[in-house]
Amino acid sequence: MEVVNFRVGNYLVAFNILDILLTEKFSNDQTSMPSEDKAFLGVKDFMGTPTPIYDLGIAMNKSSTHAENQQLANLLNEREQDHENWLDALEYSVKNKQAFTLARDPAKCAFGQWYQTFTTKNEDLAEVLKRFDKPHKHIHSLADKALDMLDKGEQSEAIKLIQQERKVTLASLKRLFAIAREQLEVTYKPVTVYTTIDGRQPALGFVVDKVEDSLTVNNEQIKPLKEITQHIGNIDHRVKEMIEGLLTTQQYNSLLLSSKSFL
Numbered sequence: 001m002e003v004v005n006f007r008v009g010n011y012l013v014a015f016n017i018l019d020i021l022l023t024e025k026f027s028n029d030q031t032s033m034p035s036e037d038k039a040f041l042g043v044k045d046f047m048g049t050p051t052p053i054y055d056l057g058i059a060m061n062k063s064s065t066h067a068e069n070q071q072l073a074n075l076l077n078e079r080e081q082d083h084e085n086w087l088d089a090l091e092y093s094v095k096n097k098q099a100f101t102l103a104r105d106p107a108k109c110a111f112g113q114w115y116q117t118f119t120t121k122n123e124d125l126a127e128v129l130k131r132f133d134k135p136h137k138h139i140h141s142l143a144d145k146a147l148d149m150l151d152k153g154e155q156s157e158a159i160k161l162i163q164q165e166r167k168v169t170l171a172s173l174k175r176l177f178a179i180a181r182e183q184l185e186v187t188y189k190p191v192t193v194y195t196t197i198d199g200r201q202p203a204l205g206f207v208v209d210k211v212e213d214s215l216t217v218n219n220e221q222i223k224p225l226k227e228i229t230q231h232i233g234n235i236d237h238r239v240k241e242m243i244e245g246l247l248t249t250q251q252y253n254s255l256l257l258s259s260k261s262f263l
Helices: 056-061 064-094 111-117 122-129 133-153 155-186 235-240
Strands: 001-007 010-016 020-025 038-046 049-055 191-198 202-208 210-216 222-224 244-246 253-258
Touching: 001 056, 001 202, 001 253, 010 020, 010 056, 038 202, 049 056, 056 064, 056 202, 056 222, 056 235, 064 111, 111 133, 122 155, 133 155, 155 202, 235 244
Parallel strands: 010 253, 049 202
Antiparallel strands: 001 010, 001 210, 020 191, 038 049, 191 202, 222 244, 244 253
16 A cells, blocks of 8 residues: 555554545635535536545644744744843842842753743754754853852953853844744745546545655554554544554554545
């Protein structure tokens, strides 16, 4: 069997190539229709056939990858502003010889707590996030250094140190925040996968995050999952019916989906 792998959020899914009529860049130009189904985006006239378009991310995850990326971009904006405010507060404390009450431990600020637990299948974003560790820890270490200098009567030197770190370490952090937000944009390349039942007419269109690759698998590489699906809980029953098996390869595993079962 030849299959095509697609990324949908944190999931890697596959369709039998015989079930795929065509793929195209998602243009969000379908016609909306009244529906309580959040995954149903509308209908598109494709090859002369009104074709229902579904966001597979919403069906599988209850939210679209686009919406999740936007939430993450907003969070990164907020955490970037946190560190600008943190450095301003430190400078104010040193200049006015007042207590500094914000987090000195990099693991205890809002970004640090998020950073320690966040995971992503976006390899490019993951690589960018690794680069945050050193400058983030360094900027938080500045509080102890500057306040220790203040205690020693070196107020002007402490202020100069903070101002220098604003130009170097904070600027480095801000660049990383910008790169991380950019990665969310450039790595999200949604496509519509038009599936077919008879090999001629489109049946359904599924919006996925991006095309990963295609490969040929044999029967031994397809593990049945019907007995496992009872353990996955309360998900969209159509998605549960779609899951036909687990494709196992040397590189990675993916869920084999049947578009027919979604109907």
